[in-house]
């Protein structure tokens with residue numbers, strides 16, 4: 278294994294189990310690793326610290342292990358088996374949910390790897406060259422961990438793995454059980470049914486991180502007129518409809534997503550639903566005040582990197598001010614941000630400013646985050662990306 282030596286004093290974060298080595302912390306590399314190679318990291322004094330995937334860029338090594346040997350044959354089955362144990366501990370055992378995030382990058386000690394489980398179908402996204410190159414080992418490990426339960430493994434890394442010469446970034450199946458031929462599954466989430474199409478859909482096909490927040494919307498939905506902005510395939514809408522909402526209007530700018538919403542509404546046998554394919558911000562601008570008494574505002578990440586932060590915060594403030602000003606008296610606003618660079622305090626401050634702009638009396642009823650199948654390593658707080666507030670607006 279190629280050895281990477283850190284500068285003096287730059288070993289502290291690894292000794293605290295943070296999973297990244299920045300290129301500026303490296304004193305010298307013995308040999309010339311190819312991107313994605315597993316390298317061993319040593320302190321300036323020569324102490325072995327950890328090993329991980331080598332990358333070209335500001336993060337130079339993403340740590341796979343502080344003790345085990347990631348080149349050992351059992352490494353991937355052990356890592357995926359551990360990730361599954363976390364889900365078995367965290368998810369309800371009532372048989373009403375058969376989709377979850379199985380591997381959540383740094384949160385599972387596997388930086389750069391995402392695997393979502395849709396009732397037997399694993400959809401994998403590699404965010405690093407190292408994980409992309411490991412995909413056949415990962416697939417073999419999934420087969421050995423799940424046995425006959427595994428129906429397929431679909432690699433959807435073309436939009437996430439860094440494009441590098443020599444990497445063939447084409448999405449496709451790494452494994453199909455005999456007889457498997459569908460590009461979508463019907464999954465159950467807290468008893469609600471959803472079509473998930475991993476080939477055509479956004480990300481891996483479904484936003485699993487909102488499961489608990491959707492359940493919360495379900496708890497508050499009875500008797501309310503609901504507006505679901507940035508609805509994608511209608512996750513929040515279906516929970517609201519299945520839990521006694523008077524009506525639900527769902528808005529997304531993607532025509533493909535709106536077709537899936539209609540299919541999901543039919544699948545659940547719900548009525549009182551209207552699909553609107555439109556820009557959510559324009560739609561909200563035209564909404565008559567008081568028409569809705571429960572709103573969900575779950576936009577895509579406005580800030581994808583630090584440089585975009587200032588404009589993103591302005592956009593969050595405008596959007597939230599519009600929602601708070603339009604919701605009926607006694608209404609609820611579930612508002613979210615999934616931008617990793619917007620931390621929860623900054624988000625809360627932005628929503629405070631939005632509320633102040635409207636002059637209405639606003640209470641925080643709940644603070645929301647990603648579900649337990651998107652765990653955050655305590656040593657890597659950057660892994661906490663989804664945050665939200667449940668507001669009561671007088």
Ligand code: SAH
Pocket residue numbers: 479483484487507508509510511512513528529530531534555556557558575576577
């Ligand atoms: N709430 C959803 C996930 C939202 S993801 C769920 O629970 O599944 C963000 C969504 O915003 C995507 O579906 C995307 O198509 C949509 N979108 C992006 N920009 C938009 C805009 N300006 N107006 C409306 N929808 C938009």
